[in-house]
Amino acid sequence: MEPTDKDIFLNNIAQTSPFPFLLEVESANGIYLHTTDGKSYMDLISGVAVSNLGHQHPKVVDAVKKQLEKHMHIMVYGEYVQSSVNKLAKLLIDNLPQHLNSVYFCNSGAESIEGALKLAKRVTGRTEMLSFKGAYHGSTHGALSISSNENKKYRFRPLLPDVGFLRLNNFEDLNLITKRTACVVIETIQGDAGVRIPEKKFLGALRARCIETGALLIMDEIQSGIGRTGKLFAFEHFGVEPDILCTAKALGGGLPLGAFIAKKDYMDLFTNNPMLGHINTFGGNPMSCAAAVATIEVILEGNFLEEVERKGAKIEKLISNPAIIEVRRKGLMFAFEFETDQIVNEIVKECLENGVICFWFLSCPNSFRIAPPLTITDGEIEKACEIINNAIKKVVN
Numbered sequence: 001m002e003p004t005d006k007d008i009f010l011n012n013i014a015q016t017s018p019f020p021f022l023l024e025v026e027s028a029n030g031i032y033l034h035t036t037d038g039k040s041y042m043d044l045i046s047g048v049a050v051s052n053l054g055h056q057h058p059k060v061v062d063a064v065k066k067q068l069e070k071h072m073h074i075m076v077y078g079e080y081v082q083s084s085v086n087k088l089a090k091l092l093i094d095n096l097p098q099h100l101n102s103v104y105f106c107n108s109g110a111e112s113i114e115g116a117l118k119l120a121k122r123v124t125g126r127t128e129m130l131s132f133k134g135a136y137h138g139s140t141h142g143a144l145s146i147s148s149n150e151n152k153k154y155r156f157r158p159l160l161p162d163v164g165f166l167r168l169n170n171f172e173d174l175n176l177i178t179k180r181t182a183c184v185v186i187e188t189i190q191g192d193a194g195v196r197i198p199e200k201k202f203l204g205a206l207r208a209r210c211i212e213t214g215a216l217l218i219m220d221e222i223q224s225g226i227g228r229t230g231k232l233f234a235f236e237h238f239g240v241e242p243d244i245l246c247t248a249k250a251l252g253g254g255l256p257l258g259a260f261i262a263k264k265d266y267m268d269l270f271t272n273n274p275m276l277g278h279i280n281t282f283g284g285n286p287m288s289c290a291a292a293v294a295t296i297e298v299i300l301e302g303n304f305l306e307e308v309e310r311k312g313a314k315i316e317k318l319i320s321n322p323a324i325i326e327v328r329r330k331g332l333m334f335a336f337e338f339e340t341d342q343i344v345n346e347i348v349k350e351c352l353e354n355g356v357i358c359f360w361f362l363s364c365p366n367s368f369r370i371a372p373p374l375t376i377t378d379g380e381i382e383k384a385c386e387i388i389n390n391a392i393k394k395v396v397n
Contacts, residue, residue: 005036021352028055031373031380033357041352042384044370045359049191049223049333052250053295054373060253060294067290077105077283084289091296092261095232097241102264105257105284109222109248110138112258113185115278116244117142119262120183120216122269122277127162130177130184130215134168134193136362137185137220146185149192149363169202174209181215183244188234191223194364195328195335203240216243222258226250227299227374229331230309237330253295257288299374308332308374311381315370318385323396334370341365343395350391356384 003011005024024036031054033041046052053060067084074080089103104119106112117129131137131146138144144153145160153159166173168190177184184206190196210217219242224234228250231237235245244266248258270277299305308331316329319336323343328335338344344360348368351358358368372384 021357030054030056031376040355042356042372042380042387044357044372044384046250046371046373047254048249048359049228049371050249050252051254052226052228052374053253053298054375055254057253057295057298057375059298060291063290063294064255064287067287070286072287073282073285076281077279082284082286082289084286084293085284088284088289088293088296091293092259095296095300096245096261099241099263100245100261102267103259103261104267104270104278105259105289106248106280107256107282107285108138108258109220109246110140110143110258111280111283112222112246112248112260113137113143113146113218113220114140116185116218116246116260116262117146117183118278119244119260119266119270120218123216123266124182124214126180126182126215128164128178128180129160129162129182130164130166132168132186132190133165134190134196134363135165135185135187135220136190136192137187137222152362168196169199171202171205174205177206177209177213177215179213181213183216183218184210185218185220187220187222187224188238189224189229189330189333191333192362192364194337194361194367195330195333195369197328197330198238200238203235203238207240210243218242218244218246220246222246222248223371224330224333226295227305227308227331228333228371230305230312231331232296232299232305234330250295251292252288253291255285255288255291256282257285257292258283304374311374311376311378314378314381315372315385318382319388319392321389321392321396323392328367332372332374332376335361335364335367336370337364337367338396339366344368346395347388347391350395351388354387354391356387356391358388 026036027034133148135148221233225247245261251257312332326337348358
């Protein structure tokens with residue numbers, strides 16, 4: 001008897017948890033996933049903050065098709081001049097602070113963090129790296145080292161040395177940043193800690209302390225960037241600019257792509273002593289860059305970003321139940337907190353059974369997330385919120 005697709009998935013694809021969703025997806029469009037059994041699901045997590053324009057956005061698909069007709073991968077990163085890569089770099093730089101004028105393309109968020117950490121050490125000549133309690137920056141060795149969830153780390157120790165953690169919004173902890181510190185890494189909005197938003201004054205004080213000590217400020221916008229919060233990048237809300245910016249997830253419009261961005265003087269240090277100080281094969285893949293250009297162009301059109309905040313406020317108003325302890329939100333990035341993780345698990349399951357995909361947080365088990373495509377319509381919002389409200393009501397009652 002031939003194995004089913006689920007059999008192959010469970011037995012031959014390396015697993016990450018004992019309880020995957022196991023949806024057999026046949027196609028996707030807009031905010032919907034369509035499965036092989038004829039069901040449709042509203043994807044309210046955008047593939048975890050990736051599909052910010054929804055699935056199969058026509059401008060993104062068209063851009064990928066046009067690039068496909070020209071060429072796919074042709075050389076390792078940093079050797080050939082490729083039009084889609086150049087166009088994306090210029091589009092990013094034109095919409096960022098003037099000093100962020102050099103882009104290093106990679107394949108994922110964790111890769112962007114790894115590159116940023118190396119760059120900070122190379123620029124400063126220092127070794128200490130500071131991050132924040134609640135932080136999640138990825139699962140590769142360096143990114144995991146500066147992530148704070150010990151439950152995800154202890155089996156893989158020893159990790160990188162000379163790493164410390166500050167408390168978010170704790171001004172006293174800023175004194176831990178010293179002239180030994182190479183970098184301070186902060187998620188502009190903490191994602192997997194359950195959408196934790198720093199105080200504007202705290203980010204300002206953090207920026208000032210980094211300038212005072214010569215430490216580089218690395219801002220991780222892997223989840224919060226590319227329009228998710230109603231700005232192209234979330235740091236724009238706070239009046240604070242990073243020395244190094246990390247981006248990925250939604251950047252590629254559904255294709256693998258990451259980047260870290262800094263001033264050219266910093267990036268040039270990778271070219272000597274040693275030469276080829278940071279290299280990769282697939283970074284800046286021309287297909288991914290073409291998709292990214294189309295994605296960002298759509299996001300920057302008209303009042304698209306203003307609509308993100310309006311839609312977020314609408315969802316916040318519509319999802320309501322006395323059992324909700326707190327709603328944390330920036331734009332269309334949400335956490336709904338309840339008394340226990342058991343309640344959250346049941347709500348997520350109930351939503352799935354009724355055609356709405358919500359999800360958990362790695363480091364905040366008593367909250368569930370939604371991060372819908374930024375293109376979601378008012379009608380889709382109303383339908384999804386009704387299903388979520390019914391699920392909450394059924395579970396808490």
